Amino acid sequence: MGSLFVELARQAPANARREVEAYTREVPEFASLVTGTRARAQALEYAVWFRRRTIDLAPANGLLTDGDLDHIASMGEMRAGAGMSLASRQQVLRVHTELMLREIDEATRARSDGSLDELMSVMGWFAPQGERGIDAYCRGFVTALRRRMPYVAQVALLTKALLAEDPVAKELARVAGVRLADAYDVTVVRVPDRPGDDRDLDGEVEGLARAHRVPLWWRPASAGRGGELIALTGPDDDVAVLVRDFAEALGHPCAAGTAGGPVLTDALDRARHIGRAAPLHRAPARLRPHTLADVFVELAVADAPFTDAWLREVARSLAPGPDLLLTLDAYYHCDMNRALTASALNVHPRTLDYRLRRVRELTGLDPASTRGVRVLSTVVTRGLSGAWS
Known part of the structure; x- marks a missing residue:
């Protein structure tokens, strides 16, 4: 074993402790999960295990085994089952990647006699195998989410992940039975306050998601009974039918705006603006998703x-x-x-x-x-x- 890997092996326990401490400091949900001695010891044991597997496999560019990937998945599953959110999962993965790269850099500096070949070897291993490890972690994480979340919440989570360009979207889509498109348009159906209607609309949105198999997210307004339905549709999806189906189930006036583009968060912002300028209609037959070309005058007038x-x-x-x-x-x-x-x-x-x-x-x-x-x-x-x- 080369000098770089000897140094990484020597520092593995200390680096693992530093990683758990960083998670505890930077990710509040993680901190709440490891309040007990046993949970903290388990997190530390996993951090040491991953570093040792890196040292075992990287010199010969070996692959993480199915058993390794299942072990990584089990950690993601355990943390999701304990209540960790997608946002915290993403923070954990970011901190883990940053610390692993820092550890490699520190080991390289500490062992000035280490060859460039060793550094290239560990870096060449870390990128593809790290990606496989992240995929496994996401797989386990989503497995737990599926057990504790209703379908409508799973689809909403998929929509949020796609908007955030989170790689976990791939696993969420598989679990929800949604085929991901190569590109999406974003449609926002604006629903004003609904006097006398106390429905939370979860049932209607779930029926819509199961029928159309597209990512959907109902966002209630902070006050009142209104809100917005966010839908991501691909080239093969009929967004006009989806909007009419929602309007029919809703039974209240609503308006819809749609926009596309490579950055979905930008498209979401444009679709919201278009939806605010579009006319409200109660009759589903009159409702359609408006584009910028339909309301560009009204948008300019509003300003x-x-x-x-x-x-x-x-x-x-x-x-x-x-x-x-x-x-x-x-x-x-x-x-x-x-x-x-x-x-x-x-x-x-x-x-x-x-x-x-x-x-x-x-x-x-x-x-x-x-x-x-x-x-x-x-x-x-x-x-x-x-x-x-």
Whole structure:
């Protein structure tokens, strides 16, 4: 055994103690798990074992055996079973990787007679075998989560892991029976407060997740009965059907925004903004996921208070009615086709003509003119989004 590995072997017990102390100091959930003498001794024993296996295998570039991987998985399973969260698991893995690299560097400096070949050997072993070890740890961790979590919580955890680009998503997807896509769009369904509805929506979201097999996460609002449904959909998923199915199960007005991009957290932020600008609808048939192209005017108006105030005055001028805002909504939704609009509103075409004339009288804008479409369609979307409520 070369001098570098001799030094690593000599320092293994001390390095293992330093690792357990670092976990205890930096990861509060870990600290709560090792309050007992037995639990702390077990964590220390595992830390020493992993270092000794590194020293055994790295010189000849040996692979972690199935038994080794099962032992690593059992540690992940035990910690998850004791209540450790995904965030704490990620912290533990980060600290472990940083300390192992530091230990190799310290051993190299302590043994100046060590060859470059030894350093390259241990580093070449650590990267691929470390990845296999992390996969095994995640496998055990997720196994425990599956036992103590309902399906809807497992799918929510998968969604959070994908948004955070956490490698545990692969194991979570396997357990939840969700096939991961190469790329995702993020859709946010905005649900305002639901007066008189005390459901927590877990049942509806679980049914949706099982039917569509996509990552979903229902986030209740901090106050009230509203919240947002976050869905990650791939190229083969029909997001419009998913949104309509949720709206039908919900039975309350909601709006949806969708966005894509290589960074899912950025896409989530854009989808939220789009969803806030999109109109609220109760009828599932009217609800669809809006894109930036659908509401870019409304998004710009929301950031220009003086413009928004002027549009709100136009909306107030429509108040004498009858039902002029909803009439214009149907009119533009039907691409200004009179027959389709009248049918959608369940009124006679002459009644529709009367209402459109009232719009002209009250606002001075012809709903079918270029200027009328630009102004009134924005008024409709802003009004129905709830921005002025």
